[in-house]
Amino acid sequence: MTNILVVNGPNLNMLGKREPSVYGTETLADIERQLRIAADELDVRIDFFQSNVEGEIINRLHDAFGVCDGIVINPGAFTHYSYALRDALATISVPFIEVHISNIHAREAFRHLSVLAPIAVGQITGLGTYGYELALRAIVKTAKK
Secondary structure (H helix, E strand, O other), X not given: OOEEEEEEOOOHHHOOOOOHHHHOOOOHHHHHHHHHHHHHHHOOEEEEEEOOOHHHHHHHHHXXXXXXXXXXXXXXXXXXXXXXXXXXXHHHOOOEEEEEOOXXXXXXXXXXOOOOHHHOOEEEEOOOOHHHHHHHHHHHHHHOO
């Protein structure tokens, strides 16, 4: 069975409360519920991890080595500067898709750069929480090749 890991970075535990005009009113639990439904439909196993701590995310990614077939990651603010996160993803060589609820390219200039995008299978940005489902479907297709 295909194993997919969904990783959420800093402040995403506050979805539904944090800037609803930017991120909407859905919570992380809502997103996970929707992804479980899609994972059942796709017949894949899905695990979730969220942390506000960069090192914890890196450790979880290391644990995915040899176990996961694909990763969906919303790295939050780590997107823009975490070379440690980028190195972890490069080291484990598990295909991943980067997801952002808001359109990072239409926001403040510092948000336009992703240090992860060059090594990602793809990036989905600005489609709200639906971007997670699109990323799941795409990474499953990639992982089954």
